[in-house]
Amino acid sequence: MSAAIARVGVVGGGQMGAGIAEVCARARLDTIVCEADRAAADRARERVAVSLERAVQRGKLDRLSAEDALGRLTFPGGLDTVASVAASLYDEFKEPLYAPPPLLQRMVEAGLFGRNTGRGFHRYDRG
Ligand SMILES: NC(=O)c1ccc[n+]([C@@H]2O[C@H](COP(=O)([O-])OP(=O)(O)OC[C@H]3O[C@@H](n4cnc5c(N)ncnc54)[C@H](O)[C@@H]3O)[C@@H](O)[C@H]2O)c1
Numbered sequence: 629m630s631a632a633i634a635r636v637g638v639v640g641g642g643q644m645g646a647g648i649a650e651v652c653a654r655a656r657l658d659t660i661v662c663e664a665d666r667a668a669a670d671r672a673r674e675r676v677a678v679s680l681e682r683a684v685q686r687g688k689l690d691r692l693s694a695e696d697a698l699g700r701l702t703f704p705g706g707l708d709t710v711a712s713v714a715a716s717l718y719d720e721f722k723e724p725l726y727a728p729p730p731l732l733q734r735m736v737e738a739g740l741f742g743r744n745t746g747r748g749f750h751r752y753d754r755g
Contacts, residue, residue, distance in 0.1 A: 633657060635716060641672025641703065650676045653697035654689070660702045660716065662709050666741055669705030676701060706741030707732060 636652040638645045641661040652659040653676070661676075663669040680697055683689035689697075704712045711733060717726035735741075 635660070635720075637662065637713070637716065641669065641675065646672050646675040646679070649701060650679055650697065653700040654693070656696070656700065658700050658702075660704065660712055662713065663703065663705045666705040669703040669709075673701070673703040708736045708741050711736045 634657075636649075636657050636659040638649045638652070638659060638661045641649060641663045645661060649659050649661045649672075661669070661672050663672050677698060680689065680694040684691055684694050702712060711728045714726055714728040714732075717723070718728070
């Protein structure tokens, strides 16, 4: 028995992960790329965006398809990673233990992804 792939998760958006994510997104699969932190997630997104643009410039991909592919990619990094993965697991398995806690959802919606302090907790600077 085979099941259709609905979503793809890629851990690490470096050379390999970004390439895999791009292939999945170009195949019209919604794809989440989990990186270690926000900065790495931004680099991963840039890596895929540059690669898609290069494909457009070379005539290998039309602009609409490139935009569609980029729109299918999510690059959370930090607490948003946790919330996104939990939401995907909950959607898939309907297991209440996987559901993202309301506080986590509120923090992510407010853009409070935290900064790793190296002490097991995140710090939220005011400002
Ligand atoms: N590049 C190749 O040609 C190649 C070929 C075969 C196998 N591999 C293997 O594939 C893996 C990735 O290779 P690569 O070239 O893409 O490396 P890379 O260094 O370009 O990318 C690794 C990415 O993983 C991220 N990462 C590290 N820890 C993480 C964590 N805990 N959670 C989420 N993200 C994390 C890093 O930030 C980085 O962006 C390696 O194990 C490598 O040995 C690479």
